[in-house]
Amino acid sequence: MNNDILSYVTELGRAARAASRVLANLCADAKNAVLNATADALEREIDYLTAENTRDLAAARAAGLSPALIDRLTLTPERIRATAAGVRTVATLPDPVGRVLDQRTRPSGITITKVRVPIGVIAIIYEARPNVTIDAASLCLKSGNAVILRGGSEALHSNAALARLFQQALVQNKLPAAAVQFVDTPDRTAVDALLRMEQYVDLVIPRGGKSLIRKVAETSRIPVLKHYEGICHTYIAKDADIDKAIKVCLNAKVQRPGVCNAMETLLIDSAIAPRIIPPLFAAFRAAHVELRGCPRVKAIDPNVRDATEEDWRTEYLDLILSVKIVDGVDEAIAFINEYGSHHSDAIITESPHIGAHFLQHVDSATVYVNASTRFTDGGEFGMGCEMGISTDKLHARGPVGLEELTTYKYMIRGDGSIRT
Amino acid sequence: MNNDILSYVTELGRAARAASRVLANLCADAKNAVLNATADALEREIDYLTAENTRDLAAARAAGLSPALIDRLTLTPERIRATAAGVRTVATLPDPVGRVLDQRTRPSGITITKVRVPIGVIAIIYEARPNVTIDAASLCLKSGNAVILRGGSEALHSNAALARLFQQALVQNKLPAAAVQFVDTPDRTAVDALLRMEQYVDLVIPRGGKSLIRKVAETSRIPVLKHYEGICHTYIAKDADIDKAIKVCLNAKVQRPGVCNAMETLLIDSAIAPRIIPPLFAAFRAAHVELRGCPRVKAIDPNVRDATEEDWRTEYLDLILSVKIVDGVDEAIAFINEYGSHHSDAIITESPHIGAHFLQHVDSATVYVNASTRFTDGGEFGMGCEMGISTDKLHARGPVGLEELTTYKYMIRGDGSIRT
Numbered sequence: 001m002n003n004d005i006l007s008y009v010t011e012l013g014r015a016a017r018a019a020s021r022v023l024a025n026l027c028a029d030a031k032n033a034v035l036n037a038t039a040d041a042l043e044r045e046i047d048y049l050t051a052e053n054t055r056d057l058a059a060a061r062a063a064g065l066s067p068a069l070i071d072r073l074t075l076t077p078e079r080i081r082a083t084a085a086g087v088r089t090v091a092t093l094p095d096p097v098g099r100v101l102d103q104r105t106r107p108s109g110i111t112i113t114k115v116r117v118p119i120g121v122i123a124i125i126y127e128a129r130p131n132v133t134i135d136a137a138s139l140c141l142k143s144g145n146a147v148i149l150r151g152g153s154e155a156l157h158s159n160a161a162l163a164r165l166f167q168q169a170l171v172q173n174k175l176p177a178a179a180v181q182f183v184d185t186p187d188r189t190a191v192d193a194l195l196r197m198e199q200y201v202d203l204v205i206p207r208g209g210k211s212l213i214r215k216v217a218e219t220s221r222i223p224v225l226k227h228y229e230g231i232c233h234t235y236i237a238k239d240a241d242i243d244k245a246i247k248v249c250l251n252a253k254v255q256r257p258g259v260c261n262a263m264e265t266l267l268i269d270s271a272i273a274p275r276i277i278p279p280l281f282a283a284f285r286a287a288h289v290e291l292r293g294c295p296r297v298k299a300i301d302p303n304v305r306d307a308t309e310e311d312w313r314t315e316y317l318d319l320i321l322s323v324k325i326v327d328g329v330d331e332a333i334a335f336i337n338e339y340g341s342h343h344s345d346a347i348i349t350e351s352p353h354i355g356a357h358f359l360q361h362v363d364s365a366t367v368y369v370n371a372s373t374r375f376t377d378g379g380e381f382g383m384g385c386e387m388g389i390s391t392d393k394l395h396a397r398g399p400v401g402l403e404e405l406t407t408y409k410y411m412i413r414g415d416g417s418i419r420t
Numbered sequence: 421m422n423n424d425i426l427s428y429v430t431e432l433g434r435a436a437r438a439a440s441r442v443l444a445n446l447c448a449d450a451k452n453a454v455l456n457a458t459a460d461a462l463e464r465e466i467d468y469l470t471a472e473n474t475r476d477l478a479a480a481r482a483a484g485l486s487p488a489l490i491d492r493l494t495l496t497p498e499r500i501r502a503t504a505a506g507v508r509t510v511a512t513l514p515d516p517v518g519r520v521l522d523q524r525t526r527p528s529g530i531t532i533t534k535v536r537v538p539i540g541v542i543a544i545i546y547e548a549r550p551n552v553t554i555d556a557a558s559l560c561l562k563s564g565n566a567v568i569l570r571g572g573s574e575a576l577h578s579n580a581a582l583a584r585l586f587q588q589a590l591v592q593n594k595l596p597a598a599a600v601q602f603v604d605t606p607d608r609t610a611v612d613a614l615l616r617m618e619q620y621v622d623l624v625i626p627r628g629g630k631s632l633i634r635k636v637a638e639t640s641r642i643p644v645l646k647h648y649e650g651i652c653h654t655y656i657a658k659d660a661d662i663d664k665a666i667k668v669c670l671n672a673k674v675q676r677p678g679v680c681n682a683m684e685t686l687l688i689d690s691a692i693a694p695r696i697i698p699p700l701f702a703a704f705r706a707a708h709v710e711l712r713g714c715p716r717v718k719a720i721d722p723n724v725r726d727a728t729e730e731d732w733r734t735e736y737l738d739l740i741l742s743v744k745i746v747d748g749v750d751e752a753i754a755f756i757n758e759y760g761s762h763h764s765d766a767i768i769t770e771s772p773h774i775g776a777h778f779l780q781h782v783d784s785a786t787v788y789v790n791a792s793t794r795f796t797d798g799g800e801f802g803m804g805c806e807m808g809i810s811t812d813k814l815h816a817r818g819p820v821g822l823e824e825l826t827t828y829k830y831m832i833r834g835d836g837s838i839r840t
Contacts (some may be wrong), residue, residue, distance in 0.1 A: 021757070021781070021783070024783070025780060025781065104802060106800065106801070106802060108795065108800060110788075110791050110795055110800075112801060112802075119813050119814070120783070120813060202813050202814070203813075203814060217641060218641055221637060221638055223643065223644075223812065223814040224643075225814075241836070243836070244835070244836030247836055247838055248834075248836055248837070248838055251838035251839060255838070255839055337441070355833070359831040360445060361441070361445065363441070363444070363540070363829075364829065365829055365830065366829065366830040366832060367829060367830070367831055367832065368530075368832045368833075368834065369831075369832070369833045369834065370833065370834045370835050370836055370837065371530050371832055371833070371834025371835075371836075371837040371838075372834075372837065372838045372839050374838070374839040375528065375530055375832065375834075375837070375839055377839075380526065380528060380530075380839065381526070381532060381830075382524060382526055382532075392643065393539050393540060393622050393623075393827045394539070394622070394623060394643040394645075394814065394815045394827065395814040395815040397827055397828060397829060398829075398830055407813045407814065407817055408817060409783075409784065409785055409786065409787060409817065409818075410785065410786040410787070410801075410818055411779040411787055411789075412786060412787065412788045412789070412791055412795065413775070413788075413789045413790065413791070414668075414788065414789065414790045414791025414792075414795075415664070415790050415791075416661070416663070416664030416667055416668055416790055416791075417668070417790065417791040417792065417795070418667055418668055418671035418675070418791075418792045418794070419671060419675055419792050419794040419795055419797075419800065
């Protein structure tokens, strides 16, 4: 590893740790003042931000990046204003730090208070969208954590400019600029150095495609909060209300197909398949959804493509749906636990008993009865915002909001208390 | 990697995952029946267990293992009975699974219930003490998790015998034996295979020395809950009550010096040092504690050894104490945050203000005012038992009991609810 890069990243880590000690003890007003000043700066500096973004866009076009990638990379005045509005929203949310989670006095006489505290230093490793720079920094600041941001190299100028505005807002408010730091080099070894810095970084959150997340998870010595793919299912039980089923399935698939909580696989009970498939598939086709089915589905509707084994394991993020007929709720549960990504899965049923059985046995972060998987979202859950959706089981599962970016400590008071 | 070992460990993982689906849905009575049957079997099979243990002990003596290691390896009838009593205690504890942590109905009409559920499959990698086999299996079973146990090779026969009794109790109660599995080979590559089995193992808990934990943390692709060392401090503030300070410091150092929550470093405020050092050091010497001090300590008591930089970073686990004089609470806090292991640290003070400042700023799992660090323990905290003390900040911090061996999922009910 390049020694200059190593010492640069080490210095970021050391400064972040020092800043985290200051952040952990700030009141909500002090943090909110920085957030509002950042929002002001974003709105004021639209010309500067779009100019820096133009440099990234020119390089991206010259490198022949795809139109989808270039769209994600683009900062428009509207997008900058929306980002600023998001920062103001974070400022209005309750401060999670300092909340008493539990308190008890023990027979030994000591009083134990379990208190929510920041995690410390969080590293975020992300891809094309520059708005992640501001979103992630806002959530980390509000939850009292210092953050080290490492964005995609294609967004280097945009991200650096956004991080600079955030740092100026910190300094204006007499807080350490190192509360929000940006890895200002495209050198890839900087990520390797970051992922080994256990002494300075407490948590790594990769945000992006599956290969990025896998690489981070395999390299990191620091705990990683993973946001893997969402291979989300809906199972239409034999007693489903057909109108509800069509409405919910259509919403889960087409309302926003490119996101992790969209449905990718539909399971239909064999007892209801002949009745529901004709109107349901007509609705999907009207919404331009390509259908791929198992042989039993094709027996009812020959105009679907063959679904392969690969289809059941694919997150399409597109207007494509794989459909399988199953015999009963237990086959549906076993299939979801085997092929799903433990993100969001739903059942449509009128039976409270079958619904409860499904909720109990499906091993996913969020499990639904008679609702669209699209509800898996920090905003819809009432968290006000989110860093993403954790597909891990440890620390945080499902939407990651401000509380999930904290840990706890035990504060214990005695009066010369000793253990006997 | 040896293919036989790989397929053996893979099969353990597959079976554990299948068993975990059964365990996750058991009522407390079913789990307690297994625990009580295991305790019965332990008491009934003392002769068998001590015979198997004798095989390990003979090999250990032939290999020239240290007396301390041989002591840890030894199963006596008393130790077996104590282990059985521990299992019965776990049976009496409340079942953490199924507890509703939060419930809310959102404006969209969905009702979100956050419910405690098991983690799934836990791998425990441990060293000499065979009782960990039973302790860890009991805690995992009660929290609804399947467990894969990998003990030290020197305890292979003892551990296998203990695991066999637990499996018999499972089978007697018509539950899958794979709920508790033991890696029955001393081949070291089995651990490497285990640590890469992300699809079957959800959490790894290493229990043992620092080098074992470091190796597991560096190798594992699966989240690791670390139980690193305890370099615990007590700081005697300028306004400390001298009698309380002596009582608490003596307890923290000598009541059980070989454990992670014992005090290793004592910080004394310069304003109280001349008054407290003579009686305090006399008390330590009467308790056979070797003292090592900074130059300012030596200026008051020349009969202490020099403390080196290395001493401030050492977990002695012995009757040795390093002592440093500091100027004020903030120097004490900075020293603890820099040199400590974020485990358990205490202040002795009569000032509620100084005490609160210390609790707030020391970045450790458990922070004390006027109490011994020795209280950091699942039993003392009212958890009834513990798997160990986490020095991680993610997922669980401090004592790890039944609740800390669980995660949560969101169960959501709608009525044809869609996102708009």
